[in-house]
Amino acid sequence: MRYLLSLFIVLSLAAVTMAGYRETFEREFLSKPWAGGPIVEKSACIECHTSDIMKPAFRAIPDEWQGSWHALNGVSCNDCHGGDPKDASMSMSHVRGFVGKPKYEGVPAYCGKCHIGILKNYLESGHGKALKATKKGPNCVTCHGSHGIQRATIDIINEQLCTKCHSYERAKVMKQALFLTEKKMGEIEKDLKALKSEGIFTGDDEKTLFSTQAEFRALFHTVDVSLVKDRTDEFTKRLEGIEKNVQKTFAELKVRKNFSAFLTLIFAGLAVVVAMLSATYKD
Numbered sequence: 598m599r600y601l602l603s604l605f606i607v608l609s610l611a612a613v614t615m616a617g618y619r620e621t622f623e624r625e626f627l628s629k630p631w632a633g634g635p636i637v638e639k640s641a642c643i644e645c646h647t648s649d650i651m652k653p654a655f656r657a658i659p660d661e662w663q664g665s666w667h668a669l670n671g672v673s674c675n676d677c678h679g680g681d682p683k684d685a686s687m688s689m690s691h692v693r694g695f696v697g698k699p700k701y702e703g704v705p706a707y708c709g710k711c712h713i714g715i716l717k718n719y720l721e722s723g724h725g726k727a728l729k730a731t732k733k734g735p736n737c738v739t740c741h742g743s744h745g746i747q748r749a750t751i752d753i754i755n756e757q758l759c760t761k762c763h764s765y766e767r768a769k770v771m772k773q774a775l776f777l778t779e780k781k782m783g784e785i786e787k788d789l790k791a792l793k794s795e796g797i798f799t800g801d802d803e804k805t806l807f808s809t810q811a812e813f814r815a816l817f818h819t820v821d822v823s824l825v826k827d828r829t830d831e832f833t834k835r836l837e838g839i840e841k842n843v844q845k846t847f848a849e850l851k852v853r854k855n856f857s858a859f860l861t862l863i864f865a866g867l868a869v870v871v872a873m874l875s876a877t878y879k880d
């Protein structure tokens with residue numbers, strides 16, 4: 598009887614611990630966007646464009662694309678250029694929707710078919726208007742590149758790039774206007790990651806952060822410093838909402854950890870007592 602009791606206690610202790618692990622595992626691994634991995638379907642575009650018949654000037658393009666944020670998210674050659682990646686003989690045919698390489702002033706619409714909100718802000722901006730009027734404004738590729746595109750940060754705003762066409766002064770005030778909000782978003786992102794690695798579900802806060810981030814970064818494309826400043830309060834408020842939730846969750850986590858340490862102690866104590874009792878009976 599005593600042995601059964603101590604076996605029961607040890608087993609239930611193990612069950613409690615296991616349940617925690619399974620939850621953690623599910624949240625950590627099964628919900629990750631990379632659970633399926635990046636899409637690496639066979640593509641006639643890539644096969645031919647990396648082969649010997651390709652002219653050297655173009656040969657590095659697939660490699661450059663491979664390392665991009667687009668490749669990681671399954672956006673391939675034909676998603677931008679059109680055409681048929683499954684049929685080598687027809688892949689660059691207009692019949693299969695191939696549109697080829699865009700003209701300098703055609704780039705915003707080319708990228709904007711997917712990045713709709715950004716295109717809208719860009720077209721209304723000094724940059725978009727200058728592109729339309731004189732073809733002198735920067736297009737998306739001027740700032741982001743075309744094949745090796747990485748996640749965007751305010752580091753794109755730098756002296757070398759932004760002084761190609763005008764003084765750095767106006768670029769710098771823009772960067773200053775963005776800086777504090779970007780910093781806060783970075784901190785919250787880090788905290789959410791830390792919570793996630795503790796097995797805490799952060800989906801709702803993550804969603805709010807993601808949409809706030811997307812909207813804020815689209816705002817840059819207006820290159821309108823006073824508009825960015827005007828809207829900063831509103832973004833700060835939204836971010837403070839998420840921050841509050843995060844702090845609360847951290848506090849709860851601490852209580853939970855203390856409580857489970859307490860439970861473990863109790864169980865261990867009980868197990869010792871039971872073991873001692875059964876030993877006493879044997880004697």
Ligand code: HEC
Nearest residue numbers: 642643646655658659662667672673674677698699738743
């Ligand atoms: C995100 C959209 C996008 C993706 C994905 C993309 N391209 Fe492009 N590509 C462009 C744009 C925009 C240009 C024109 C601007 C430039 O020259 O950089 C271009 C230009 C080119 C050119 C002409 C280069 C030149 O110097 O004239 C080739 C060739 C090309 N792409 C092949 C590819 C191949 C092959 C892939 C897949 C491995 C690919 N592209 C994926 C957007 C894309």
Ligand code: HEC
Nearest residue numbers: 641642645651674675678679680681682685688689697698
């Ligand atoms: C059988 C070989 C082959 C296949 C398959 C192929 N390409 Fe090309 N592609 C070429 C060659 C060769 C050139 C260079 C033409 C030149 O000399 O300017 C080229 C040029 C290009 C250019 C730049 C010139 C332009 O018209 O805009 C783009 C963009 C491009 N390819 C995209 C693609 C995409 C997207 C696919 C798949 C849907 C694809 N290619 C499939 C051989 C191929």
Ligand code: HEC
Nearest residue numbers: 666670672676677707708711737738741743746747748749
């Ligand atoms: C077929 C749709 C499509 C086209 C066309 C496209 N993109 Fe994207 N782009 C995506 C997707 C999907 C992502 C990944 C999800 C995300 O990060 O928003 C992405 C991500 C990005 C990012 C990184 C966003 C981040 O989180 O920091 C940049 C920058 C970007 N694209 C710029 C461009 C530019 C410039 C062009 C044109 C040369 C272009 N895109 C064309 C679909 C597209």
Ligand code: HEC
Nearest residue numbers: 723724727733734735753754758759761762767768771820
């Ligand atoms: C290819 C040329 C070019 C590049 C590169 C460029 N700009 Fe501009 N920029 C322009 C033009 C053209 C205008 C509008 C005409 C003017 O006001 O001079 C402009 C205007 C601006 C304005 C004022 C907008 C307004 O409404 O008053 C800001 C701010 C600005 N750019 C920021 C930047 C930043 C930040 C970068 C670097 C990330 C940059 N620009 C890179 C060409 C460029």
Ligand code: HEC
Nearest residue numbers: 705708712716719735736737740749750751753811814817
């Ligand atoms: C003058 C330079 C410049 C031009 C032109 C430009 N961008 Fe950006 N883009 C940036 C900078 C800088 C950021 C990052 C802003 C931030 O972090 O607040 C950014 C951010 C982005 C993002 C990331 C948004 C997110 O949710 O994280 C995407 C996508 C993007 N740009 C696409 C485009 C497209 C499409 C075009 C053309 C219609 C374009 N950009 C034109 C400089 C530029």
